[in-house]
Amino acid sequence: MADGSTMVVGAPSAASTRPTGSMKMLARRRSMAALALCAPLILLIVCLKVYPTFYAVYLAMLDRRMNNFVGLDNFAFMLSRPSFQLVIFQSVFFAVTAVILKAFFGFVLAHLMHNIRGRNERVWRGLLLVPWVIPLALSTLTWWWLFDPSYSAFNWTLNALGIEDIAFLGSTWSARFSVIAVNVWYGAPFFMIMYLAALKSVPDQLYEAAAIDGANAWQKLVFITLPMMRNIILITVLYSLIVTFADFDIVRILTNGGPQDSTHLFATYAFTVGIQSGNIPRGAAVSLFMFPILATLAFFVLRDVMKRNKELS
Amino acid sequence: MSGASATAGNMPRPKAKVGSMERQQRIALWVSYIMLSIFVVIFLIPPFYMIITSLKTSVEISAQAGNPWIVKDPTLANYWELLTNAAFRRYFINSVWVTMLTVTISMTIAILAAFSLSRMGFKGSQVLSTGVFLTYLVPPSLLFIPLFQIMGWLGLINSTWALVVLFPTLAVPFCTWIMIGYFSSIPRELDEAALIDGASYPQILLRIFIPVALPGIIAATIFAFTVSWGAFLYPLAYLYSADQATLTVGIVRELIKGDVFAWGLIMAACAMAAAPPIIIYTFLMDYYIAGLTAGATKG
Known part of the structure; x- marks a missing residue:
C-alpha cells in the first residue's frame, strides 16, 4: 500500500520530464516485448501450419518416387x-x-x-x-x-x-x-x-x-x-x-x-x-x-x- | 363513459388468458420432459452398451443366447485383466504424459500470446489474431501428410514426442482465442492502475490477469486436454509400434487382433479410457461451456 502511493506520486513527474524521444523508445520496447510474447505462437503456426500447407502443395506435384516434378x-x-x-x-x-x-x-x-x-x-x-x-x-x-x-x-x-x-x-x-x-x-x-x-x-x-x-x-x-x-x-x-x-x-x-x-x-x-x-x-x-x-x-x-x-x- | 366501460369489459379477459397460458406452459413442460427423456435414452445407448459389454465374459458374448442388452453374469475380470496388462498400462501412461505436456505447452503459449495481443499490441497484432483464428479452422486431416514428412526429418516418426510437438498446433489457436476473449473483458482501469503503481508486465499477468481470467484458463485447459486425449489421426499415422501407442490407437489397433474380437476387453478399455474426460466434464462442464459460448453469444 505504502510503496504503491509513492509510486503514484512519482510516476507523472517522471513522465513529464521525459522527452518524447524516450517515450517513443519506451513504446518500441513495449511492442518488442509484445512481439516476443507472441514469438512461440508465431513459430508454432509458421512451422507447423503455414509451412506444411505450402509443402503439401509442393509434395502433391511430385511423382511417386518423389524425384520428379510432375505439375498437376x-x-x-x-x-x-x-x-x-x-x-x-x-x-x-x-x-x-x-x-x-x-x-x-x-x-x-x-x-x-x-x-x-x-x-x-x-x-x-x-x-x-x-x-x-x-x-x-x-x-x-x-x-x-x-x-x-x-x-x-x-x-x-x-x-x-x-x-x-x-x-x-x-x-x-x-x-x-x-x-x-x-x-x-x-x-x-x-x-x-x-x-x-x-x-x-x-x-x-x-x-x-x-x-x-x-x-x-x-x-x-x-x-x-x-x-x-x-x-x-x-x-x-x-x-x-x-x-x-x-x-x-x-x-x-x-x-x-x-x-x-x-x-x-x-x-x-x-x-x-x-x-x-x-x-x-x-x-x-x-x-x-x-x-x-x-x-x-x-x-x-x-x-x-x-x-x-x-x-x- | 364509453372508454371506462370498455376498460371494465376488458378487465377479466387477461386473467382468463393467463390461466390458459399457464396450462399451456404446463403441457409444454411435460412434453419437453418426455422428449428430452427419449433423446437421453437414445444418446446413452452406446455408452450403456459399452459398459454392459465390458461386464460380460467372452463366453457369454460369443454364446449369443438371449438379450444382448443385459448381463447375466456380471464380472470385473475384463477390467482386472487390463489393469494387469503391461501394454494397456503403457498406452495409459503414454496418453497421460503426452496430454500433460500438451496442456502445459499449449496453455503457456496461449496465455503469453493472448496477453500480448489483448493488452500490449504491436504492428500487425490484429493480423496475427485473425491468423490465429484462421489456423483454428485448419483441420488435422488437411496437413497430416506433409507433417508425416516433416516428422520424418525430425526423426520423430514412431515417437510419442511427435504428438507433443503436433498436439499444441491443434489446441493453441482455440486456447488463444478463448484467452483473448477473457483478457479483453478485464477492465483496462485495473492494469492501468497497476502500471501506475509500478507493476511490471509479468506482475500484471501473474497477479491480475491469470487470477481474474481463471474461468477462461480452466475452459482452455479442458479444451487442450480434450484435443490431446481423444486425438486419433496423428497417433495412428505416426506411431506404428505398440509401445508408443496412446490409448485411442492402442485400443483401436492393438486390442483388435484379426477376427478374434475380445469385445468384453475392448469395451472395458474404452470405458476406462473415457473415464478421465467424463470425470473432468462432470466437475468443470460449466466453465467449459461458458468459454465455448462466450465468444459466440456476444454478438
Missing part, C-alpha cells in the same frame, strides 16, 4: 478416377446431410432445454453431452460393435420386434447412413449448447410483446427466435461443415471406406493412399482437394467473426 498430374489423375469421384460425392453428401441433421436436432434439443428452464438443467445437459465428451474414436468403436454383422444388438432388437436384420455396414447406402448417424449422435450436443446459449440471450420482453400482439408459437419462432439466433446458427453451421467435411475417425474405424470404397471421405482416402500405400504425393493431392472448400467456408466464418468484432468495439 496427380490432381488430374485423381479427378479422372471413378473411385475418387465417389469420394468427392460422399464427402459432400456426408458433410451436408450430417450438418443439417445436427443443426436440426441441436435446435430441437436447445428448445426443449429452454422450455424446462433451469429445472435440473445441469443434470439434463450433462446426460445429453455424454456423446460429445467420450473420445470419438472410442465411441465409434462401440458403435461398430453395435453394428457388428453377427452380434449386432440392434439387429437382435429388430428381430425381437419381428423385423429382419439390417446389414448396417454391409451395403453402400446403409453404411453411408450409419456413418452419418454416428456423426449426428456425436455432434448434435455441440449444436445444442451453442443454440441454448443463443436462446438464453434473446430478451424475454420480445416474446412478451409478441404475445400481447397475439403472435402464435410459430410466428414467435420465425419472427423473433430465428432472426435473433441467425448469427450463431450461421457460424455454428459453417464451423461444423469444416470439421465434418474433414472428419476422419468415424469412417476410418466404422467402415474403413468400405463397402467398395463407397464411404471414403477425403481424409480417410488420403490416409489410405498416402500413409498405407505409401504414395505420399497422391495422398497430399487428395488432402489438398479439401482446401478450396474449407477456404471458402473459413472465409465466411471469418467475415462473420470480424463483423461482430467491429460491432463489439
Whole structure:
C-alpha cells in the first residue's frame, strides 16, 4: 500500500520530464516485448501450419518416387478416377446431410432445454453431452460393435420386434447412413449448447410483446427466435461443415471406406493412399482437394467473426 | 363513459388468458420432459452398451443366447485383466504424459500470446489474431501428410514426442482465442492502475490477469486436454509400434487382433479410457461451456 502511493506520486513527474524521444523508445520496447510474447505462437503456426500447407502443395506435384516434378498430374489423375469421384460425392453428401441433421436436432434439443428452464438443467445437459465428451474414436468403436454383422444388438432388437436384420455396414447406402448417424449422435450436443446459449440471450420482453400482439408459437419462432439466433446458427453451421467435411475417425474405424470404397471421405482416402500405400504425393493431392472448400467456408466464418468484432468495439 | 366501460369489459379477459397460458406452459413442460427423456435414452445407448459389454465374459458374448442388452453374469475380470496388462498400462501412461505436456505447452503459449495481443499490441497484432483464428479452422486431416514428412526429418516418426510437438498446433489457436476473449473483458482501469503503481508486465499477468481470467484458463485447459486425449489421426499415422501407442490407437489397433474380437476387453478399455474426460466434464462442464459460448453469444 505504502510503496504503491509513492509510486503514484512519482510516476507523472517522471513522465513529464521525459522527452518524447524516450517515450517513443519506451513504446518500441513495449511492442518488442509484445512481439516476443507472441514469438512461440508465431513459430508454432509458421512451422507447423503455414509451412506444411505450402509443402503439401509442393509434395502433391511430385511423382511417386518423389524425384520428379510432375505439375498437376496427380490432381488430374485423381479427378479422372471413378473411385475418387465417389469420394468427392460422399464427402459432400456426408458433410451436408450430417450438418443439417445436427443443426436440426441441436435446435430441437436447445428448445426443449429452454422450455424446462433451469429445472435440473445441469443434470439434463450433462446426460445429453455424454456423446460429445467420450473420445470419438472410442465411441465409434462401440458403435461398430453395435453394428457388428453377427452380434449386432440392434439387429437382435429388430428381430425381437419381428423385423429382419439390417446389414448396417454391409451395403453402400446403409453404411453411408450409419456413418452419418454416428456423426449426428456425436455432434448434435455441440449444436445444442451453442443454440441454448443463443436462446438464453434473446430478451424475454420480445416474446412478451409478441404475445400481447397475439403472435402464435410459430410466428414467435420465425419472427423473433430465428432472426435473433441467425448469427450463431450461421457460424455454428459453417464451423461444423469444416470439421465434418474433414472428419476422419468415424469412417476410418466404422467402415474403413468400405463397402467398395463407397464411404471414403477425403481424409480417410488420403490416409489410405498416402500413409498405407505409401504414395505420399497422391495422398497430399487428395488432402489438398479439401482446401478450396474449407477456404471458402473459413472465409465466411471469418467475415462473420470480424463483423461482430467491429460491432463489439 | 364509453372508454371506462370498455376498460371494465376488458378487465377479466387477461386473467382468463393467463390461466390458459399457464396450462399451456404446463403441457409444454411435460412434453419437453418426455422428449428430452427419449433423446437421453437414445444418446446413452452406446455408452450403456459399452459398459454392459465390458461386464460380460467372452463366453457369454460369443454364446449369443438371449438379450444382448443385459448381463447375466456380471464380472470385473475384463477390467482386472487390463489393469494387469503391461501394454494397456503403457498406452495409459503414454496418453497421460503426452496430454500433460500438451496442456502445459499449449496453455503457456496461449496465455503469453493472448496477453500480448489483448493488452500490449504491436504492428500487425490484429493480423496475427485473425491468423490465429484462421489456423483454428485448419483441420488435422488437411496437413497430416506433409507433417508425416516433416516428422520424418525430425526423426520423430514412431515417437510419442511427435504428438507433443503436433498436439499444441491443434489446441493453441482455440486456447488463444478463448484467452483473448477473457483478457479483453478485464477492465483496462485495473492494469492501468497497476502500471501506475509500478507493476511490471509479468506482475500484471501473474497477479491480475491469470487470477481474474481463471474461468477462461480452466475452459482452455479442458479444451487442450480434450484435443490431446481423444486425438486419433496423428497417433495412428505416426506411431506404428505398440509401445508408443496412446490409448485411442492402442485400443483401436492393438486390442483388435484379426477376427478374434475380445469385445468384453475392448469395451472395458474404452470405458476406462473415457473415464478421465467424463470425470473432468462432470466437475468443470460449466466453465467449459461458458468459454465455448462466450465468444459466440456476444454478438
